[in-house]
Amino acid sequence: MSEAAEPTVSKKSLRDNPLVWPLAGLALVIAFNLVTGPEFFSVSVRDGHLYGNLVDIFSQGARVMLLALGMTLVIATGGVDLSVGAVMAIGGALCATLVTNMGYGLYAALPITLLVVGALGFFNGAMVVVGKIQPIIATLILMVAGRGVALLITDSDVVKIQNEAFLYLGKGYILGVPFSLWLVAAVFVVMAILIRKTALGLLIEAVGDNEHASRFSGIEAGRLKLIVYAVCGVLAGMAGVLDAASVSAADPMRVGELKELDAIFAVVIGGTALTGGRFLLFGSILGAILLQALTLTLYNAGVPAAVAPVPKAIVIVGVCLLQSDRFRKQISNIIKIGGKAS
Amino acid sequence: MSNHATPLLKVSGLSKRFGSVQALSDVSLELRAGEIHSLLGENGAGKSTTIKCITGVHRPETGTVELNGQEIAPRSPREAELMGIGTVYQEVNLLPNLTVLENIVLGRVKTSAWGKIDWKDARKRAKSALSKLEMDIDLDATLSTLPVAMQQLVALARALEVDSKVLILDEPTASLDEAEVENLFRVMNLLRDKGIGIIFITHFLDQVFRMSDRMTVLRNGRFIATREAKGLSKQDLLQDMLGKAFEEMQSRGDALDAIAADRAQRETQLEVRGLGAPGMIDSVDLELRQGEVVGLAGLLGSGRTECARLIFGVDKATTGTVDLKGRSIKQGVPSESIREGIMLASEDRKAEGIFPNLTVRENMMIALQSRRGALNPVPREEQDAIAEKYIKAMRIKTSGPEAKIKELSGGNQQKVLLARWLAAEPKVLILDEPTRGIDIGARAEIEKLIETLSEDGLSMIMISSEMDEEVRCCHRVLVLRDRKVIGELQGSAISESEIVRKIADHE
Amino acid sequence: MKISLRSNPLYATIGVLASLFAIASFSYDGFFSLRVIANLFTDSSFLGVTALGMTVVILSKGIDLSVGSVIGFTTILVAYLVQDAGVSVPVAWGIALVVGVLFGAGMGALIVLYDLPSFLVTLGGLFFAKGMGFVISSSSIGIQNGFYDAVLNFQIQVGPGAYLGAGALAFILFFVFCLYLLKWTRFGRYVYAVGGNEDSARLMGLPVDRVKIGVYAFNGFCSAFAGILTTLYMGSGNPLTGVGMELDAIAAVVIGGTLLTGGIGGATGTLLGVLTFAVIQTILNFDGRFKPAFLRIAIAALLLGFILTQRALARGKD
């Protein structure tokens, strides 16, 4: 091995930055694509907007990013929300039904939708806080029921969307960049400000780190949790609306299926521990990007869908291993020995 | 009978780093068979770390450990135990979800065919271990239902259950009451006579002088000296520990009467009427004036902690009222109490105090923050100022305000928690065992601090198992027994003997 | 941190489950019969076995998301070995169990040796096993084999029309085994210890690492075992089997009163949790009037009602 490959014992601050590892995973994926097909990265302008795989990663990843942002907060409080996929279905179904079947304008339908999904999130929170049910079960209930509710809303049909404003959410561009991306960016910035410029973030972390002690410190853990679950609901609903807008139809049956796992995955790989406490909003965004980049890479590499989970598993475990001090030490030892031998 | 040429346990040249903190550098220690050897030093001096290096919890960077002249390097506490080193670690390190029985014997139980645990035998052994401590605890009680002190005793019983050659006790007396300490000492003497070497860590100097044959002092992770206990003066020892002369707290004697009388004149700050809850405490009345320090005295389990919890509102009272300056405080809502200015520094630092993964700074400002409300953040400069102020004022040993609190030594965590409450500017501060695990220097400082705060007008309720501490700090003491207030002492009438008499006399 | 649990919540769960069953018996003809009760065990045999394994994992404060995929993988592996590779059934089962144990132990080793979050490692395991199942065969394989027929024909009659088949019996025996394992053996108690407080357990000198690896290996065994039971239940192997079963298993465990925070709970609760799911499913099948949309809502409503009643009762007794 050349000297350049020596593990640069970088500054402590860098190694301790939890964002490094999702970034490393991303680098891995990028490197793979550079080798197998650099055209993966080509971005052109078509019809006045950016066009290319990189754009797709962001625009397709937008939904999971929204889910992951909400999920981050829930996980930070020591909980988890399994219902996000079902709430996505409800959000899309409700908004589309209001617009298409009931003749509401988007500007009325969207707030109503967000209010309803927020209330659903709040319901999750209430079951956790008031009902004292473990989050995984409390939210499982809505996960099961939610799809039924979505089916009821649309009368078990797929609702087509023709409203221009609605479609813009999924297909519009501002300055050549997909609207969905702007939306995610806006949500992220608003959340980051609300959470880091106030003490909300710290209080959430405190609750997740030691809920018992948070009570002694005068933190109203219950109220925080209610808010957090409601926010998660709203974001999931928003993701559902985006999904519907991007395919011009709201499908109550298959939208958001298994998306809860994607969201949790994005959060955890982004450096937020599933046990609660410290959280990283930006890490979750990176996690979602990594996930989407991986999916696209697998499409591109022509890996059969059935076997695609195997490379996915390898990347997950690989990123995990990179996060481990002991693994890095072992690797650097091996490299050192190898270096000496040559 | 002890062979001086080859000590039982010989530690030499231990060094250990945690990130940027050099916890130990070149620490040496010799333990003879049949001696009690005290390990002394301020909070964060490296006592616990030394222990953990010996028993294989931490891997030291340099240094060796020899047992009976043979070098050992246990890779886990289990290996150390098998080699004959039994340990009670600082903080209660037991399993809250299991029974007392399991906590005592788990890891050493015999199994029969089919891998079945021989519970009968286990029970017998646990009973005998507890009886060494003259303790009678329900073996089937879940550990988490016991008070901290009781848990500490269970940890001790666990260490006594094996026949070790070396017994290490890291602050075993921190939460015991006098009778229990006596008990423990009796057992320690017994073991010493059997030729077992005991390393004993404590912050109570009188216990050190009473029990130890020799003592080793650490300061800032360095070995300072090993001395024979005989003929050593307390002043010299303190000089070793602190690196400077020590001024002892004086009891204020008759001056206290005047202060107490003065406080009794002042405006009522907190008024508790008939506060009680079934199974916790019978109706308590308490009046706290501005700047007054009222102690709650009593034996373990007398209900002092319960009383404090009810006033603060983490447990909900079924009867009675709490008024702050004439305003009634909503019961059972701690956040409300904190907003109004009533705060409780809990005795259980691990479960109810620290946020282990948050930084020292965050741990300090969190109560102030929740008092101000989430949307009104404490500016970063103010946070830094608070952190800096208290780290300095309380001499908290930490690599900086941004260190995670779980990396601090036990005593220093306690100091951070005290700082948390002071930073939140309380009107009434309830201190439940505020000096548990705190070194003698810091203890004196905390006592001084209490005095200063009282002069500044802060009203305090103090609970301490160190009666002398209550005697020195309190203007008034309520004596509890069997979850009832049975008497009250004021001013110079407060003394250990008076308190004990009240407890004993009461019918 | 005062946890007062012990048997209380368990009684509440039993009570609610019994009343659910009673109400259903009054509402639906033929519901109250030994046959339906026997079916509860037969129909949940494989879910029950994985849930028992999951119980052990959760008690140790871990989680294993890979179980559903490992079940699917095992079914197709066994079907392939028996049907296409001509391996005899006991050998195929043995291979499947060994693979399951090794797979679980591998994940456990990663978790322990590199101090990785169990969620991520087992999520990796989920994807890996799923993909590997399709590598063996992307479509289902039916098992036609004398040995299978013999096992399937083995039944114990417990009442008129009520039979306990091999699957149900295996489940019941395995439950008893887990009960014993958790309550009476060193491994079982260590699992509780590790779940209660890993650091303390380490300081108390318990072999924490070995226990944790053991837990995942055991769960790998359970998943493979459940996979084998699934092949018995369906007489075929299919890589699609078991999708989402990890959630069902976790839910059954948690409904049975085992805390996700580790250290508290047990096998009996899990049995009750699994039976709860089975009873709810049976009720819906007996009713059979729901539109698909209402069906899901009905499942959720029953579940919610169950949990809330259970909670209320448990709290009332505190």
Add this chain to the structure above:
Amino acid sequence: GGGGDSAEKKLKIGFAQVGAESVWRTANTDSMQREAAKRGVDFKFSSGEGKQENQIRAIRSFVAQGVDLIILSPIVETGWDPVLKEAKRAGIPVLLMDREIETSDESLYAAFIGSDFVEEGRLAARWMVENVKGDNVKIVELEGTPGSAPAIDRQTGFREIVDKHSNFKIIESQSANFRRSDGKDLMESLLKLHSEIDVVYAHNDDMALGAIQAIEAAGLKPGKDIVIISIDAIKEAFEAVVAGKINCIVECTPLFGPLAFDMAEKILNGEPYERRVVMKDKVFDQTNAAAAIDSRMY
């Protein structure tokens, strides 16, 4: 009311459905439920939520309830022998619907009504071979959920024909899980990977409709620049055919209700019946879609 005479017992029929995963499926359920109501049958509906174990459980509970007949819409082909034996032992006839099963013992079920997925694939391919011209036609296949019966069969049938024509080539075959948004995501990425795509063959309408969105977003015209072929023929797809965005749909009708109950009654009354009824799948394109669209129910 009071039409029920105690002597004339109500027919009790259990239906083990796959789930509610698509419009096609809910239309199928609907058709069955409507027909049952019309005939006054005591109809027990169970949804398997896409899991075979749930379906088996449902059948076992139908047996326990003593229904007169069981209708099963099997999610996969194998793995039914044990439970069907149980039904047989209880003397309950089983009517398979929509998909066939693989079994060693044909007597385990009484009859089959359904569609032939392989034939659907063939029909799609035949239409393509006849209507799409070129020396080197590049086809992208959007597969259904890996391992599911329709995905496997629709692929098999399609390839059978394509393999006979050397000027047609499947350049890409990936799964979009029968989902609309996955169809879109996948198509977006394939459009970037392959500069030239002539035909998109989707295993169901949802994926095709998703792919159309991606094609439009890339500035191409679906139906013109790229030929779109799909299967199922839900109403929305019909509209797309009329609008010229889809070129061909192969109908796979879900409206089994009347036929299924006719058959059930015949079986129960001991009347002669045909053991295997395969619905005739129709192919629609621009030439005949407009005329048929108004008769669409789903």
